[in-house]
Amino acid sequence: MSNASVIRQANRKPRELNQGGTGTAAIIFSNVDAEGSSAAGALAVILPLPAAGELAAGSGLTGKSSQFKVRAWGRVTGGTTTNYTVTLYYGTSLTAASNTVIEASTARAVNSENENWVIEVDLTWDEVSQKINGRGWSQVGNLVDAVAVIDNQVTGADGDGGTTQGFVVAGTFSAGNASNTAHLDGFQLIL
8 A cells, every 4th residue: 555644534532431330341432522412422433434436546456446454542541450452343333232343452451550552454345345354453552463354344335325334443441440541542544
């Protein structure tokens, strides 16, 4: 991908992810500020899938397919003895289980410490099959998961379909604590 450039950023500013208490479920990063009739925390931070024409025109020789990268990064603090998992999904729901897992890190220890994290995928899409395939990797702290095929192929990826399609990120702590926090500092689609 020569001349790579960021063509999409997250659609809203994320708030701090803090599960507190005993929560250990995956939580999608959500909006920090109220938007219209939606309260803070009520909307997922989405990295929108570009329109098919924009994707296809940006790379390749035929204008029928594209290769692109999705990258998210941030910080995490474990308030106690806990592991942290970061997951990239295809979908737009604030409910993690309603989205399709693209890439997930291994649960990594962040026991009462501050760490950073990144998750990145190289994806290929074409307008005929409307499938997304690829490979990805992740890092939490100083531990990296090796590059491997994405966890699930995406079907029906059509940026021109009239509904917003895209990507969201979630964080999961293995043990609940009011001092567990995670931050989404960047979320980009690079062509």
